[in-house]
Amino acid sequence: MFSSPFVARRISAAGALVLAALFVSAAPALAHVEVQTETPQALVQNVSLTFEAEAESDSAGITEMRVVLPDGIAPTDVVLLGQPKGWKLTADTDGFTVGGPPVAVGTNAVFTVKVRQLPDTDELAFKTIETYSDGKISRWIEIPKGDARPQQPAPVLELKAAAPGASPIATSPSASDAPAPSPTSASPAVPAPEAAAKDDEGEGRTGLLVAAVAIAVLAAAGGVWWLLKRRSGTSQS
Template sequence: MFRAFSSLPLGSPTVDRLAVGRLAVVGGVAGSALFLLAGPASAHVGVQPQGEAAQGGYAVINFKVPNERDDASTTKIEVNFPADHPLASVMPQPVPGWKATVAKEKLTKPLKMHGNTITEAVSKVTWTSTGGKIGPGEFQQFPLSVGQLPEDTDQLVFKALQTYDNKEVVRWIEEPKEGEEEPQSPAPVLKLTAATGDGHGGSGSDSDHDSASDADADKAAAKTGAQQNGATETASADSSDTTARVLGGVGIAVGAAGVAFGVLAGRRRTTT
């Protein structure tokens, strides 16, 4: 092919078409390489629920933290909670190599939750490395159990700070606006789904746990009753079987004694 191409006169239509084709291939490869190089830079701290995060309910959410640097590792992540929609219950799941610290602050307006008055809410959760790290080309998830989720909004915005071991701090604090382009350093946004059932849905609803416990208790009671009835019937059957065996044995013994008595009586008459 190369010989055929080199033997063609310059400026011919065939040469022009081949040259354009080669330029297109080279341009496509270069564009793909640029896209791959730009990929890691577009990654950012985000938050997603495990399952769903329903309004008025409880949920487990994961903060996904990617490492965007080629020469540094992430050693600290701080997540600030929204003050306009406070969350009273926040429990971190242990992450090996990291220490979680939950900070709370007093509320200007107390909350009502399950008949109790809540006077403080979580303001920030910080994960600090105790040996673990997020290296170049890696990411780490930090799970939290949170609730009770608000019922008057369809999203929660968390502002996060990511610290590298070279002391660089990246601020993921820009709130995305609907209908606008994503900001350069967007804050993590948790989308909430509509409340279901009694308005206390989600992955950690107390009513769900209570219903499941009652159902399990009913099943256990029914199983126990069936086992007891079965044991009683088995015992009765065993007792009847034993009685029949005893009576049968007595009958056989009486019959054998009668036969022996008849034989002895016959011998006595013969002798006389």
């Protein structure tokens, strides 16, 4: 009885459903944050990178994207080119944050930055933390290894080899790296309050000493004049 076409079709359909279920259960989660560029090549300068975060919430909009930069890209080498209305870029110690008013619920958050130069490597991973208006946070920070795909993978950009003759350029200095201004010879040094007080005290003592000496000299001169006048009077008598 198993040879009837009807039974054979039912067995085939059941097998197909089982295979499909196994395939779906084994399939890894798709990345919810992606990064793309039109020039994915090592050591390319002034590269535009576009990040897109897929909306996951049915009740809240995305308000912020925090990106950790890979080695070879400094936060000071990143400039914001395009973003949702009202969003701004803030540089951090190890990356940058782009955020502002929440985008519409169910709308992907897309922004573009310009990078001064891509490092000399074959791929770049941008760990990203996504924040929603209701406080929910999605962390896309796991680095894919081999054929295994993590549940919350970081967006990865694969690069072609650098062009012949391309070389790294120096990174832009940050504000904390700027040397402190040195005093010039034209600007006189300002004494400390304690030193100024001591100078004033010394000048006061010097003035009193000069006055005392002057009084002593005048007194001595008066005494000499009186003594001479007395002797003159004695001799005339």
